[in-house]
Amino acid sequence: MPRPRSLTHDQLASAALAVIDRDGLAGLSMRAVAKELGMSTMGLYRYVDEREELERLVVECVLGAVDTEPPPPEAPWGERIEIMVRRLRDTLSAHPAVVPLTVAHRHRSPGVLRWSETVLAILIEAGFEGERRVVALRSLLAYVIGALQLAHLGPLSGDGTVAISALRPTEFPHMAETARQARNVGADDEFFGGLAALMRGLNT
Template structure:
């Protein structure tokens, strides 16, 4: 007769997030989560089949905390998209190692799909349809996920910025100048400035 279950999904997710926050995605395994829970690795298999299932539980839990309620309809569509993006960034930013996992499990996460549905609702109300709406959603997803990864998992350190700004100007004049100016640009300004530039392109939409 199987032993009664005593571990809840919330406890599993909390342990997996503790490992992710401390060791990053590379450190997540059945063994490390079992150790976090102070149980045997084999014992953990009574609750989840493998690491992939652990990842799905974590992604669903974190993305499930994102508020997907429609932003106020009286605002411009760009402002409404920014509200949804800010909610996602603020929530996932608390556990940045989850960002790459959202890419792997984006098609199976109901919570992630609900966020995309909310974005599509705003785009549709703004007049996006057909191929134009497809491109807009995918462009937004690509930017948001990529920018969050750069911000949290691969940021250009102050030392790196200084090193690039010191490059020989005869060989890299624009890169050196841009790196020099980048020292005064904060993460918030960079992220939402890039988002605004993307939405400006979607608004004019010269191709579709």
């Protein structure tokens, strides 16, 4: 008779998330999670079949915490969208190494689906229809995921900006000057400045 299961999905997800937060996404493995739980790798296979299943549990562990309640209806639609984007960004920012997993597993994540459902309701109320609504939702998701990836892997305050600002101005004048300006752009200014530009485009 098999031993009764004693670990919940939440416990498995928390252990896998701890590994990712500490060692990065590349550090996630069945062996690493088993060690985090204080059990054998073979013991972990009683709960999940493969790493991909762990990934899905982690995505839902993180994104399940996003507040998907509709913002106040009296606010303009653009402000309501910004509230939803801010909620998603704040939640994912606490675990930036998880961001790539949201691309692969977003279709199976109830958290992502609930967030998208609320955003779509706002867009529909604002008059977005058909392909325009599709593009708007995809653009918002793409912006959040892409912006967080850039902020995590190549922040404006990082070495990449310093290296680009030191390029020879005779060869890369625009890149060098822009990088020097980038040093003064904070993370919030970068993110919400880009979001404002996107929203202006969606509003045309």
